[in-house]
Amino acid sequence: MRCHLWMGLLGWMIAGGFPLHAEKLERGPYLQLPTPTSMVIRWRTDKDCKGYVRWGLTPTSATNRVSHAGSLSEHVVQLSRLKPNTRYYYALGTETNRWITPEAPEYSFITPPTAGTVQPVRVWAVGDPGTASTNQANVRNAFYEIHRQRPADLWLMLGDNAYSSGTDAQYQRAVFNVYAALLRQAPLWPTLGNHDALHADSPTLSGPYYDIFTLPTLGQSGGLASGTEAYYSFDYANLHFVCLDSEDTDRTKDGAMASWLRADLAATTRDWIVAFFHHPPYTKGSHDSDRISDSSGRMVDMRENFLPILEAGGVDLVLTGHSHSYERSYFLNGHYGYSTNLLPSMILNPGSGRIDLDGSFQKGSGNAPHQGAVYLCAGSSGQTSGGKLNHPANWVSLNKLGSVILDFDGLRADIRFIGDRGQLRDYFTIEKR
Ligand SMILES: [Fe+2]
Structure with missing residues (x-):
């Protein structure tokens, strides 16, 4: 009898009643x-x-x-x-x-709204966050305070997501352990940084970065199929996002990524175009976008080969990292050379873009080419690393920790850089008419 009871209990446990x-x-x-x-x-x-x-x-x-x-x-x-x-x-x-x-x-x-729907959208962006440090946690906590009042719909990682070499264990410490509460609520869209790429390979889509993330190759989330997880696009409401691989994919102006980008931008009818990749076109932070030897010319390549395509396609905002600082440009068009080549005519609006200071940046609706864009290097979500911070294309350059919150509402975009204690360190507005 006792044996019979024991066997019954064992059967119940094996059946899942109690975890063996x-x-x-x-x-x-x-x-x-x-x-x-x-x-x-x-x-x-x-x-x-x-x-x-x-x-x-x-x-x-x-x-x-x-x-x-x-x-x-x-x-x-x-x-x-x-x-x-x-x-x-x-x-x-x-x-x-x-x-x-x-x-x-x-x-x-x-779930995202049907593509094209006009409704308020909040996006969070972190650059070079992956230090697994108190700094990273403080930047996150400052965002969480704002997120609690109105949650982000999606978030972007601008590369160097997990230091120092993008291993699976480093992703655990610097991404999954740090952002667990957000990861379970809001979809994350990443791009590849040079540190991530030490253990990842874009041509073969292998390594922890590609193993960890499920990214669109077929245009599943909107946009044109890229055929690769290394670069892709997607839609959210009335926004179109483009992720480029500035690290480990052919950056020539007639390569596969550039050809895809031209076609993708030509095909979108969304109100806003936001591009993101790791290497900044305009920085004088811990990297210098004027130095051809810095990062093996990747910053120069992106500026010379991809900015013309993005601006011809009507891009509004370009988010990058790599320099561990916050550098935000004027309302620019056509600046594809070195900082010494910047002409006044390339600064479409010499002001701040702040409504309460000297007015918002304004452009027409409909993604007409070359109507102005703002470039942000936001690589200080996990550390700061100084630099001259004097690139003349940038309206503001700060050696401060923080992250970027982008609020879209119809044809208006309000962008804020929030410090590690919640400080409002920069803000500007783009309006379309
Ligand atoms: Fe980097």
Whole structure:
């Protein structure tokens, strides 16, 4: 009789009633490849298992269930047939340990609206964040205060996401451990930095950076299919984003990336075009965009070969990092040479772009070519490294920690640089008419 009871208990445990060898959540969840009707959820467990996601419209009604094939530790599950602009709650499960995330409101996301929808959009951008330091945490915390009042819809990493060489362990320390609360709520769109590239290879799409991120190759999230995760585009509401690989992809003006970019920009009808990549065209920070030997000429390549394409395509904002400073340009057009070649005619508006100081930057709607763009180097989200900070294309250059918050509302964009204690260190506005 006693033996019978014991066997029954054992059977119940094996059936999943009690975890014999409960898998532990090691990484994530994190959100990737958002579309108005789907979302990829990724996470890692300490041992192989079949993972599943339960999801629904409230934390307690997460009754839909989807899993991946096979038994794995790197779990990638796509939720599909979702409604646009809708909040979904989710929980992760395994076969033996029924829930490994709580049924809690913070495990939820909002699907993007149908492309072209006009509604307020908040974007957060961090550059060179991956130091796993107190500085990085302070910059994050300052953003979280603002995020709590009105959450970011998506966020960008501008490269050098995990120091010092983009290993999986460094990504764990500098990305997953630091931004866990945001990763589970807002999709992250990264670009490749030189430090990430020490353990990644763009031509073969291999290494931790490419293993960790699920990025569009087929235009799944809007934009033109690039055929590679190294560079891609996507839409969110009335915005079009372009991610370029300034580190490890052919940067010639007739290469595959440049050809794709021309076609992608020609095809978009969104109101705003935001480009991001790692190497800044205008910096006198810890890197110097005038020095051809600095970063093997990557800053010069991007400025000479890609800025003309971006500006011809109507780009509004270009976000970069690499120099560990904040450097923000005037409202520029046509400055593709060295800093000594900057002409007054290339500065379309010599003011600050601040509405309360000397007025916003203004341009026409419709993505007409060469109507002006603002370039931001924002590589101080994890450390500052000084420099001369005197590039004449920049209206402001600061050796200060911080991150960038971009708020779009219709044809108006308000951009802020927020310091590590929440200081408003720079702001400007672009308006289209
Ligand atoms: Fe860098």
